[in-house]
Amino acid sequence: MRTVEELIELANAHLGTALAPADAERELTELAGWDSVHLLRLIGLLEQVLDRPVPVDAVLQARSLRDIWSAAVTA
């Protein structure tokens, strides 16, 4: 996974969300249809795709999709 856009694609494909690349910087709380259950599931999806553990504490504290991507991918 090289870009935050791929993370957004991953979420849309498995969570049924309709996120756009422009949503990458927005606060998670402002994203339509996003909730904490999505975040828990996304952690599992990221670990499957990356085939390695992600820093769960950092991802849980992320405030935007880009934060999640940074925490998960650049860790």
Add this chain to the structure above:
Amino acid sequence: MPDRDPAPAPGAALRTLHARGRLAAEYPAVRELLAAADRDTLDFAGRVLAPLDPEEVLAHHPDTPVVRVAVTGRGTVGELVPALTAQLARHGILARTRVCGSGGYLGDLADPNSPLYAHRPEVTLCVLDPLTVWDTVEVPWQPLEVSVAAERRRKVLGELAQLHAASAPRGATLVLNTVPLLRRFTHQLTSLAQRAELGGLWKQFNADLLHMARPSAGLAVLDLEPVTSAGVRADEPRLGTYAEAHCTADLLTHYAREAAHLIRGLRGEAKKCLVLDLDGTLWDGVLAEDGPEGVTAAGTLRGAAFGAFQLTVKQLAAQGVLLAVCSRNDAEAVRRALAEHPEFPLRPDDFATVVAGWGSKAEGVRTVAERLGLAPEAVVFADDTPFERESVRAGVPGAAVVELDAEPALHTERLLADGWFDTPALTDEDRLRPVRYARRAARVSSEAASADHRAFLATLELRVEISPAREHELARLAQLTLRTNRFNLTGQRLSAEQVRQRAAAPGAAVLAVRAADRFGDEGVVGAVLARIDGNRLRVENLLLSCRVLGRGVEEAVLAGLLAAAREAGLTAVHAVWRPTRANAAVRTLCPRHGFRTVTGPGAGPKAPPGSGTAAGPAAGARAGSDREDGAETGVQTGRGTGAATGAESRAPGEVRFEHPLRTLPPVPGHITLRLRLTGEPAQPTADGTEVGACAPSRS
């Protein structure tokens, strides 16, 4: 981005529906798509179905069965909702789910004014995560401290169950679960002796929880040990530590699957019949090639695996699951193969019916259902051939299809992966069902041999006895309300406890209908739920097992009731019909017996005024649980003492009837009827029909 696997057909179709915003509009298709869905598709389905507004689905499909579910628990349990939504959708049930305060199950269940009770749940899932009990144990601890904390928690849970019974709608069920014991706790003890002690006391805690279960009376306990022992990890330490989400998604997915079957069972939607393929399913070999003598279910390694599977099937049959064969083979070859292998655990008379021929399996399954008088969706079909499974999936909507494959050693696990036959409690009737259906088959062939139906009936020596249900019959009556779909005037579902409460109410006439003929005793085949209200008999529901239909029993029941009411000095009998998915045929039952249709308030079987114990016809939570129209009114009126208010409001499509008891229909001549409204013995009448003249106490 690599997708983990190519989307299978159901997944792709589901994604298309979601992308087009058509999930609500095409909700019935979702059930079909999920029937064969893999794990990822079910996961995706849960994510996109959970946010769907149930009202939107109902606006498109008002007939969709609905269940109101409250979810609470220790820790974060929101992750359960998508999984549960998908599992229920798989059974065609629409969930109205409310997730209550995270971790606050004590407050949710103890406070009658909590949001949980405001949701009016029919089922409350209280998820006990692996930190249950441990959240009150202080370091340093010994097994004794854990034992005390566990016992204290169990008592609290028992009290919460009582509070739930008092505050949730009547007939609601609270679901608890056993608590997995984590290695990260056991191994904090270094002494092997103490570790064993901890293991023992924890199992005792779980055993005590399981012993509290009374699924027919509002408390169910899911045993998670079989789930974890099958390899499902219980806890997620990272999400537990950082997000209070201690259960793994995997555990919650399995929990949801079990809970959905429990909900189906509570609603009386347990499947009734297991239809089995033969070649590669029940035995090793191909009958058409190897011949009747060449197929095996013993004697070889592979054969023995089939034999073990047959034993599992036999075990299910012993609990009332009807067995049938659907095979693409010559009927004679099948008959010989079944008859000529005494070493097979399953014998020819274990099967209620055998369909063998060269038609499609979908056709075969429908024939089985027809012969046994079952709805096709009451069937589970198991086959090792994908083509045959697809044929049944496509041709018999609603039937469950079990995917077996070329490995017979896995047949048992695959058959039991879903609890299709799960039911709150077994009755004696269940154990005897296969014998009774076999007799039914004997009657059918005897009828076929008889030139005329009336002459056939006359030879049956049919005896029908109707009288107040005895204590040991109450569970059977509840089961009839759950399992009977066609001959069911209102579709109202009742638990054994609710039947008991009704029978104990003043003026109640909760009657069991028993039948016997020269082929044998049928036991309790029907129920009359009625009540004396002033000088009227109000029939709140009337149910008869499909097994006895077509023999005049229904005519005898109605004629007998009317006669008994007149003998008791009453002036009218009232009844009501409410449409359900399956009872259209009994809409005309009352008019055919001299009832007139009435309009206006107060004509139907209203609930006893001010009664908080005897449920009115629309009062039980189960009443509306599987019926779109009753889902709301049923639960609303079921709360507190509001039953009487609900009685005056009619359910959509409801029709009320009244019989003025002037001209009574006759009891069919081939039936000897004994009917008592109360426990006192009846006086024989001139025509040999006995009808009890005693009215129930009106105290």
